Amino acid sequence: MHIIGLLTLLLLAVLCANVITRPKELTATSVNLLMQREQENSILTPCSRFTDGYAQLPFQDGNFPEWPQYYHTTAAAVIEEHLQSFMRAPKCAAATGNDVLPAGPKLQELAKKLPGWKGAAVSQWEMSSVLLEFLRAYECALQERLYFLHQDAIKTLENASSAQGQDTAITLTQLITQVSEEDETIARELAVARPTLNRSLAVLAGLSRLLPLHTELQCIERASLDIRNALALGAEASACLPRIWNAKDPLRDLPQ
Amino acid sequence: MKHLFAPLGFVLLLLTATGVHAQSLGGLQIYENMHSVTLKEVALEGVDEQIINYVVQLADQENMIPKGKTAADMKEAVKAAFETRLDDFCEKYAVTYDACPQTYQMFRDWGRDIIETRTLSTDLLHIATGYETGVMGGMGDIFTIAERTLTIRNLWRSQDDALLTPEVFPLIRAVPRPDSITDGMFDDLGAELKKYVPNAVWRYRYGIAAFDKEPCRETQGSTELFEAIEERSCAVEEKLRALRDALPAAVSEFDPMLQRGEIVIFPLRRLDDPAHVIVWMMAENVNGEVVRDVGLGWDLMLESVPIGILGGAPCDTDKLGEAYCTVVDNYMVRPGGRYEDPPKEPGADEGGLCQLPFARDGYLCRPMRPDRCNAEIPDKDPKSIVLAECKPTQAKQPVAITASGPDVCRTGWWRIPLHPEEMSKDTAEEDPDLRPGHCSNCVVDIVCSESCGGIDGFDSETQLKDENGIIKICLSRKNHPSLLASGLIHELIHAQQLCPLRREDTTIDDETCCALEAEAYRASCRILDTNGILERANVSIDECIGAGANKSCERYGKTICSSLDTETIWNKLMAIAQKDTSSYLSCDELVSDMANKEPIAAAMKEGMNGACTPGCQTKYENTIGNNLCYVGQCIEQSIEQSRVIPGRMALVVGDESYPWDSCAVDDSQAGGLITLPAVSPPLTPAYNPRLLVESLDRALCQLNGLPAQTPPILCQFNYQRRLNIPTSDYVSTALSFAAQIEENDIPTMQLQRMTQSIAARIGSSLLTRYLSWAGSALSDTLRTANQLLNSMEKTQFPLETCPRQAVEKPDFCSASSSPSE
Numbered sequence A: 001m002h003i004i005g006l007l008t009l010l011l012l013a014v015l016c017a018n019v020i021t022r023p024k025e026l027t028a029t030s031v032n033l034l035m036q037r038e039q040e041n042s043i044l045t046p047c048s049r050f051t052d053g054y055a056q057l058p059f060q061d062g063n064f065p066e067w068p069q070y071y072h073t074t075a076a077a078v079i080e081e082h083l084q085s086f087m088r089a090p091k092c093a094a095a096t097g098n099d100v101l102p103a104g105p106k107l108q109e110l111a112k113k114l115p116g117w118k119g120a121a122v123s124q125w126e127m128s129s130v131l132l133e134f135l136r137a138y139e140c141a142l143q144e145r146l147y148f149l150h151q152d153a154i155k156t157l158e159n160a161s162s163a164q165g166q167d168t169a170i171t172l173t174q175l176i177t178q179v180s181e182e183d184e185t186i187a188r189e190l191a192v193a194r195p196t197l198n199r200s201l202a203v204l205a206g207l208s209r210l211l212p213l214h215t216e217l218q219c220i221e222r223a224s225l226d227i228r229n230a231l232a233l234g235a236e237a238s239a240c241l242p243r244i245w246n247a248k249d250p251l252r253d254l255p256q
Numbered sequence B: 001m002k003h004l005f006a007p008l009g010f011v012l013l014l015l016t017a018t019g020v021h022a023q024s025l026g027g028l029q030i031y032e033n034m035h036s037v038t039l040k041e042v043a044l045e046g047v048d049e050q051i052i053n054y055v056v057q058l059a060d061q062e063n064m065i066p067k068g069k070t071a072a073d074m075k076e077a078v079k080a081a082f083e084t085r086l087d088d089f090c091e092k093y094a095v096t097y098d099a100c101p102q103t104y105q106m107f108r109d110w111g112r113d114i115i116e117t118r119t120l121s122t123d124l125l126h127i128a129t130g131y132e133t134g135v136m137g138g139m140g141d142i143f144t145i146a147e148r149t150l151t152i153r154n155l156w157r158s159q160d161d162a163l164l165t166p167e168v169f170p171l172i173r174a175v176p177r178p179d180s181i182t183d184g185m186f187d188d189l190g191a192e193l194k195k196y197v198p199n200a201v202w203r204y205r206y207g208i209a210a211f212d213k214e215p216c217r218e219t220q221g222s223t224e225l226f227e228a229i230e231e232r233s234c235a236v237e238e239k240l241r242a243l244r245d246a247l248p249a250a251v252s253e254f255d256p257m258l259q260r261g262e263i264v265i266f267p268l269r270r271l272d273d274p275a276h277v278i279v280w281m282m283a284e285n286v287n288g289e290v291v292r293d294v295g296l297g298w299d300l301m302l303e304s305v306p307i308g309i310l311g312g313a314p315c316d317t318d319k320l321g322e323a324y325c326t327v328v329d330n331y332m333v334r335p336g337g338r339y340e341d342p343p344k345e346p347g348a349d350e351g352g353l354c355q356l357p358f359a360r361d362g363y364l365c366r367p368m369r370p371d372r373c374n375a376e377i378p379d380k381d382p383k384s385i386v387l388a389e390c391k392p393t394q395a396k397q398p399v400a401i402t403a404s405g406p407d408v409c410r411t412g413w414w415r416i417p418l419h420p421e422e423m424s425k426d427t428a429e430e431d432p433d434l435r436p437g438h439c440s441n442c443v444v445d446i447v448c449s450e451s452c453g454g455i456d457g458f459d460s461e462t463q464l465k466d467e468n469g470i471i472k473i474c475l476s477r478k479n480h481p482s483l484l485a486s487g488l489i490h491e492l493i494h495a496q497q498l499c500p501l502r503r504e505d506t507t508i509d510d511e512t513c514c515a516l517e518a519e520a521y522r523a524s525c526r527i528l529d530t531n532g533i534l535e536r537a538n539v540s541i542d543e544c545i546g547a548g549a550n551k552s553c554e555r556y557g558k559t560i561c562s563s564l565d566t567e568t569i570w571n572k573l574m575a576i577a578q579k580d581t582s583s584y585l586s587c588d589e590l591v592s593d594m595a596n597k598e599p600i601a602a603a604m605k606e607g608m609n610g611a612c613t614p615g616c617q618t619k620y621e622n623t624i625g626n627n628l629c630y631v632g633q634c635i636e637q638s639i640e641q642s643r644v645i646p647g648r649m650a651l652v653v654g655d656e657s658y659p660w661d662s663c664a665v666d667d668s669q670a671g672g673l674i675t676l677p678a679v680s681p682p683l684t685p686a687y688n689p690r691l692l693v694e695s696l697d698r699a700l701c702q703l704n705g706l707p708a709q710t711p712p713i714l715c716q717f718n719y720q721r722r723l724n725i726p727t728s729d730y731v732s733t734a735l736s737f738a739a740q741i742e743e744n745d746i747p748t749m750q751l752q753r754m755t756q757s758i759a760a761r762i763g764s765s766l767l768t769r770y771l772s773w774a775g776s777a778l779s780d781t782l783r784t785a786n787q788l789l790n791s792m793e794k795t796q797f798p799l800e801t802c803p804r805q806a807v808e809k810p811d812f813c814s815a816s817s818s819p820s821e
Helices: A002-021 A028-040 A061-084 A105-112 A124-147 A149-163 A172-208 A211-238 A241-245 B009-017 B030-043 B049-061 B071-082 B086-093 B100-132 B145-156 B183-193 B199-203 B234-245 B322-331 B481-498 B510-530 B533-537 B541-552 B566-579 B587-592 B599-606 B624-641 B659-663 B689-703 B730-738 B740-794 B812-817
Strands: B172-174 B263-270 B277-286 B289-298 B308-310 B333-338 B443-449 B460-462 B470-476
Touching: A061 A105, A061 A124, A061 A149, A061 A172, A061 B030, A105 A124, A124 A149, A124 A172, A124 A211, A149 A172, A172 B030, A172 B100, A211 B145, A211 B624, A211 B740, A241 B624, B030 B100, B049 B071, B049 B100, B049 B308, B049 B322, B049 B333, B071 B086, B071 B100, B086 B100, B100 B333, B145 B624, B183 B234, B183 B277, B199 B289, B234 B277, B234 B289, B322 B333, B443 B481, B443 B587, B460 B481, B470 B481, B470 B587, B481 B510, B481 B587, B481 B599, B510 B533, B510 B541, B533 B566, B541 B566, B689 B740, B730 B740
Parallel strands: B172 B263, B443 B470
Antiparallel strands: B263 B277, B277 B289, B308 B333, B460 B470
């Protein structure tokens, strides 16, 4: 009897724990709270697409089918640009280390849309951080879409119908199909996006650790060329030294 | 005086060797590739034929192919399973519906398992690519740290550096591709190559020189990495050979002529198709012969050949077990996937990685030499594992002395002979008609003789300058050919020492002897080192110098110059030299064609001419070091041989020769307070893995709120804790018990993350310590150069000379000393 009692209690406890740990749904109050936190700390803000910080990212209600394409194309372009940065001439006269290799246009464009870099300059060194933050925002957006999947699916179907000038009444079959498709996309993206970026960064991390050194060496090389040219001029001048050996034949004018 | 030689040298290296880098790298598509790999792994999308075959073969081995079905039928069924078409699968597999989902899932699991294994192998290769690109020394990488470093080093170097630095850097030059190499040749190569990508790129990444010994036999089609890199493709080899044969084949075809050991790199060429494949070409002067090679490479090696999963026969039962081999032999499948044993890593003499010009100086290809370290590691932890350490020689080394202070770049290695034809006037016989030109105080007459009366085995001698200014050098024909060049350079140093002196001024005592001999041996031992004789004899350059000087000054006493075991060192050297069977020139060949056969010796003869003497030309490669050599020699020649302010010599120190000596503009003190950086090769910092592991153990205990324990596993979470110490009620005990896994997971996860962070920081710290040492000399030098150049810029020169006639009015003084721009 004791065992049965204990098992029952355990079952109850697990059920309770389930209830307690069940994720809260977002409400207007919680969105306000998120926005307040974002204002307090823009860098460590919760990554909700309902807040101002992430409003510039195109993860909006009406364009869900385009999210994966946008995310992967942007990440691919930033990574491709990063590889090109090995070919880019650094600004050796820059005042700070970060300015030596400023971010390429694609990285800058993406960074501006993320709260961490809105008011700050971004360097090419920070490519990994920017992409990881972008991934976080994407995962948050997917997760939020999942929370409100049915409401959002209804809205999507309604918008699609009204755009075609049809009746906005939605059938259950339509809803189930839409929800099922979106659910599959979200599950797949949540499973694929992070490993893909991790894999890409694993290759790039090895290369990127040498990027500062490579940049420095380029600057030293250019400085060395300057010094060589200056010394070549010095050598050219020193070729005149024999002409002053014999001071009886002055190169210069005697004072009048 | 025309003095500047404007070589293409390293400007060309910048422009041509890295020319390929200036192109856009576009289309590497790293992210797209990784996305596709991940989709395949997670969602079984885009699965290739090999995986399907693998699952079919496994099903065959497990007797899971239904009767009446063939392997081809099964392929369709497996495809359906991978594409989540359960109904299709059940229909194609044709078993009872009850068993169908189970088999469907099993096939998917098998597929996923082997894809995971294959992905892991490609992931590891990609990570290795990320870490090795740029530092491996491979040709054609999107960037190469070694190439940049060498470029900088070559911008700074003077050829005389070789005498002062313990490091031996390869001489590398960039040269444009010859006109005989056309774009069409690369297109032809690309057309052949794309049939065999990536295997052929793997195969020929270290060049084709190693394949000349064996005739080509076509082997193709391997799907496994270590099989693929042993394949050959005769058509590709033929195209590569055509490129190689179009490269210059003689030392004299290069301008300036290739020096011994010098390497030429031709511009890398990226093929249009297949993409991202680079063709590299090089040539090298090996003992006077030009050795050429051509090979392939990637700008970023992402074309991995994955783990082998099919085939594999014959199977080695001793190594892999009978059961495994039964499956391999009967079903042509390698369960779980398998890499073949990797081919033996080639050593320096066997080609491979160590053939490549940048990689050959890496730690894999070059043994640690005693002269590379000159200090012990201070404060070494007793628990440390020391990666590299050498003890410096404790022997006293003689100090070079000269007649009139230091001589900048006196050996003349930095100069390029202006008139090689002049050299040919000196034959291997005695030439009494030779006379010094107006640029020099002496002329060298090198004579090959049967005996010179010098040290046994290293028999050569330099005689004092005669009344005609001739310094006769005798080289014995009995010397082993491997020691001839070294002996010649040794004697030429003596000739340089004697050239500015009058015969009667040449007095030698024990100290002078040691100093003069040490200077000469410093040059000749460097040549022995370059030829590899010192390395084989396990003798450092310092030991060679000390022992040689002792040997040459023996008439003043035993070990008079350096407290070394002279006989042992010398005998070792001579023994190794006698065993050297490489092809060397005879004395007569060497002397009669010195300009071509031993350009350094020719440069030394050129060095007898004053660099700055009016009416004499000087030619040198435009580098920072060589420019400094020229400036230094001009200043030295001016200060030592002339008085640059008119007047008489003063009687005592502090006297003015003429009152208007003080009219000279104040010394600008440029560089007066500059300290030159010490020349010291960097050491690899001590690496203490045991201490690191101990600190990790401590961290594990701290994470669990426990003191350090041995073994540290005792600090692991105690799963019986809640049972031993229950809480006051069942519910909280049960909740606590249920949450135990998570409680254990958190510190485990933290430890895993922290380990990576700690490891990264330790790695960075080791690198920083290494670089701060290695880079400090360069940064000090750059700072000094900057300071000197700034001072030079600010130097103001007077427009008027000091008065030189006593009758002139004294107020000229103030007029002549007023500085102006």
